[in-house]
Amino acid sequence: MDIRFPKSLLIIALSLVAIGVLALALSGVFTSFSRWIVSPLTSVQTWVSQQYQGVENFVSASQDIREIRQQNTELEAENARMQAQIVELQQQLVEFEILSALLEFARANPEHQYIGASVIGRDPSPFLNYIIINRGSDDGLRRGMPVVTQNGLAGRVVQVTATGARVSLITDPITRINVRVEPSRSAAVLTGSITGDITLEQIPQDDEINPGNLILTSGLGGNYPANIIVGQITSVRSRENALFQSASVQPVTDFSDLSIVLVITNFEPVDFSPLVPESGTP
């Protein structure tokens, strides 16, 4: 037997069922049921989502790593450039400070004319305290010209070529400089040594000299101009029976770190050799 409901009745019945289900759902009757169904789905969805994100990250990360590496390379190169620039600027600052001090020295001693020179080397023999500078006869340098730094006396030119010169420092063993001690104005002779120390010799016993006294060139002998600071007395050695006192001197110039010097060009060393009597001459 075929029972057929009218279409309108079927629609009404289905609507009532749907409203009923909705009412039940809204009233919370289906909550526990829906949790039982949904929670496994959520778990599965979460796992699938995580895997997808992992794959997505892997694909996108390789591109990010490439960009980061490129950025890192660029930053490292820039860092190296900056470091080199810092070193260069520090070097320029040191040179500027030295040149300022040299200019100050030249202004304080306007009676002399100067030529600045860079120290380009040292004597290859450890027995000689010589430096080599980058100015020579082409620049007007002559043998015997005194060499100073911003602090005081450094030495004198002993050999000149067209573009360079060799300077004997005051610490050299062959150095003999006539000096005077201030404030006592005692005359003495300054000598260098193989150890690099400089010593005052031939100071008369009666003269009062003390540690801290200044040593200046006296101008005697004609090898150096007068009144250039050489150093300071650090200790005095005096024996009762000796004719002279002697003293150790701390030079004002740091000879281990010479980079720029000034050559006094308007000083003519006096040549006494014609006045020295030859052997056999009465």
Added chain:
Amino acid sequence: MSTILSIPTLGLIAIMQSAVVSRLPLNRGIADLMLVVLIAIALQKTVTTSWQWSIVGGLFMDFLSGLPFGIFTISYLLATGLALIIRERIWRFSFLMQLLVVFFGTMVSQLLSFLVLFLQGSDISLGTVLQVVTLPSIMLNFMISLPIFILTQDVLEQVTPQE
């Protein structure tokens, strides 16, 4: 090894000695880069121009130094002679031989310089020279001997045709 090659090579070493090595003292002693290089070259069995190299190196150093002309050339020739004697007498050469020649070469070079300066009237004593100049110089020469010995061997292997 060509003598012509010695001019640029030893010229560069002389400049390095004056501009760099001489500014790195130990007490008052400084390393003698030229001496160590010439000894390392002279001790190589394949080199036949050691004397020429010593003369060129000595002349460069004599031009650069304020010491009486010829001191460096004579010192280097003596050191080369010693190196060649050892090279001929000892069948199997080792790095210790290099140190031995460097020791005697430095001693000869410095004592010759001392003698000449002493005769010229410099107020220097042998005891002080040995203490503050010679022994530190020997130490420094020993320190640079190994790298220079290895470098010289490698360079000579490259430039000298093998049998």
